[in-house]
Amino acid sequence: MKMNIKNLNLYYGDHQALYDVSLEVPENHVVALIGPSGCGKSTFLRTLNRMNDLIEGVRIDGEIQLDGESIYQENMDLVELRKRVGMVFQRPNPFPMSIYDNVAYGCRVHGLNDRKKLDEIVERSLRGAALWDEVKDRLKSSAMGMSGGQQQRLCIARVMAVEPEVVLMDEPCSALDPISTMKIEEMVAELKKKYTIVMVTHNMQQAARVSDETAFFLNGKLIEHDKTDVIFTKPRDKKTEDYITGRFG
Amino acid sequence: MKKTRQEYIRDLQTVQDKVAIMGETARQALHKAMKSLMESDRMLAEEVMKADDAIDDMIIDIEDYCLLLIAKQQPIAHDLRVIATGFKISTDIERIGDHAYDIAKTAMSFDAAWELDKLQKISSLGDYAEAMLEKAIEAYRRRDVVMADEVRKMDQGMDDLVTKTFYMLSGMVTEVAERQKQITQLLFVSRFLERIGDHAVNIAEWIIYLETAERIHTQKHTKTSV
Numbered sequence: 001m002k003m004n005i006k007n008l009n010l011y012y013g014d015h016q017a018l019y020d021v022s023l024e025v026p027e028n029h030v031v032a033l034i035g036p037s038g039c040g041k042s043t044f045l046r047t048l049n050r051m052n053d054l055i056e057g058v059r060i061d062g063e064i065q066l067d068g069e070s071i072y073q074e075n076m077d078l079v080e081l082r083k084r085v086g087m088v089f090q091r092p093n094p095f096p097m098s099i100y101d102n103v104a105y106g107c108r109v110h111g112l113n114d115r116k117k118l119d120e121i122v123e124r125s126l127r128g129a130a131l132w133d134e135v136k137d138r139l140k141s142s143a144m145g146m147s148g149g150q151q152q153r154l155c156i157a158r159v160m161a162v163e164p165e166v167v168l169m170d171e172p173c174s175a176l177d178p179i180s181t182m183k184i185e186e187m188v189a190e191l192k193k194k195y196t197i198v199m200v201t202h203n204m205q206q207a208a209r210v211s212d213e214t215a216f217f218l219n220g221k222l223i224e225h226d227k228t229d230v231i232f233t234k235p236r237d238k239k240t241e242d243y244i245t246g247r248f249g
Numbered sequence: 250m251k252k253t254r255q256e257y258i259r260d261l262q263t264v265q266d267k268v269a270i271m272g273e274t275a276r277q278a279l280h281k282a283m284k285s286l287m288e289s290d291r292m293l294a295e296e297v298m299k300a301d302d303a304i305d306d307m308i309i310d311i312e313d314y315c316l317l318l319i320a321k322q323q324p325i326a327h328d329l330r331v332i333a334t335g336f337k338i339s340t341d342i343e344r345i346g347d348h349a350y351d352i353a354k355t356a357m358s359f360d361a362a363w364e365l366d367k368l369q370k371i372s373s374l375g376d377y378a379e380a381m382l383e384k385a386i387e388a389y390r391r392r393d394v395v396m397a398d399e400v401r402k403m404d405q406g407m408d409d410l411v412t413k414t415f416y417m418l419s420g421m422v423t424e425v426a427e428r429q430k431q432i433t434q435l436l437f438v439s440r441f442l443e444r445i446g447d448h449a450v451n452i453a454e455w456i457i458y459l460e461t462a463e464r465i466h467t468q469k470h471t472k473t474s475v
Binding site for chain 2: 204205208232233234235241244245246247248
């Protein structure tokens with residue numbers, strides 16, 4: 001297992017947001033997290049690279065392991081952790097700089113300044129994000145002039161540039177048009193050959209199309225986790241079936 | 250939790266209602282076809298043959314309705330099985346309608362004024378096939394897996410009846426040579442009725458899939474030699 005989450009509880013002050021969640025994330029798999037708004041899936045996603053540490057009053061107990069090592073151990077280097085477990089957010093958030101500099105940013109932060117190596121990384125990452133052909137002639141242009149779909153793929157390229165092992169995606173297509181969404185989905189199918197992906201999505205068809213496994217959250221609890229083929233054809237729990245078929249909202 | 254997609258839920262129920270109505274129409278066609286055969290009622294036979302067009306229209310209506318639902322609603326899980334089994338069961342019913350047509354067509358040239366006790370066996374076979382179909386449709390209407398399983402179990406009884414009928418009729422071929430045409434016609438009818446029983450079993454298997462998502466296939470027992 002690439003990541004192993006055991007008996008995870010999370011509290012925002014007095015409010016408990018996650019209840020005893022246990023989930024295994026296999027390497028080179030895409031795991032989709034689904035559930036209604038407020039069910040805890042994004043909160044859960046953010047625990048996987050300790051993004052919740054930035055929120056005041058958050059308390060966590062339980063265990064989250066990356067390659068068998070606890071990511072909540074005291075001496076964990078958070079910069080290193082977030083390099084290994086990268087994140088793509090709901091809304092594309094390119095930096096106000098050139099396309100090239102956006103992709104090279106993480107590598108530079110990690111001390112790489114060799115121009116030739118950076119060129120190689122930028123091209124490889126943009127190709128991996130299915131964006132190279134669209135931007136190769138304007139790498140010095142501002143990323144802010146790109147379309148939303150291009151910006152999101154740029155953000156994915158930026159994550160890939162530092163060669164993470166796990167990529168967390170928090171509704172990566174929710175602000176995109178159908179064509180851009182399809183491009184991202186096709187890219188995810190390619191990315192999983194190299195990376196492990198955990199994706200929050202509100203789009204049931206997207207979860208069914210792109211993921212190998214699906215986990216259904218409700219009211220902070222993991223209700224059901226199984227192969228996506230099973231979840232979308234014969235889920236065990238009626239609550240899962242009611243949710244995926246749109247019976248409650 | 251508030252229920253959503255009420256119109257969609259009604260649409261799924263409509264699929265089931267349309268298929269059940271089609272099933273009942275085919276059952277009536279079978280009943281009338283057998284009656285027309287037993288009573289040499291050619292007007293009734295003609296009525297059954299004409300009514301087959303209505304059954305053919307029903308399957309097109311059901312297929313169109315299901316395709317539109319898939320396109321518009323992207324059904325999954327049990328919802329998808331409602332639609333998938335709607336397709337499959339309506340196909341079985343359409344074939345049953347075709348066999349009822351075949352029996353009615355046989356009735357158009359069949360002389361029933363002949364050894365009534367022999368005809369009785371065919372009539373019983375027809376009653377048995379109709380009972381299987383009626384139970385299958387009711388099980389579908391109720392989404393009743395137990396009742397569907399009872400239909401599957403009736404298949405052995407159908408096979409036994411068909412075998413007995415076959416031996417009775419084949420034994421008569423040499424005894425009453427002047428009746429060979431009728432005997433051959435009845436052999437065909439017994440075959441049509443056996444196939445109707447098989448389609449009823451298919452419907453039962455689809456009901457079980459609809460409710461459990463488990464694919465099962467009824468093992469045929471000793472096959473008839475017809």
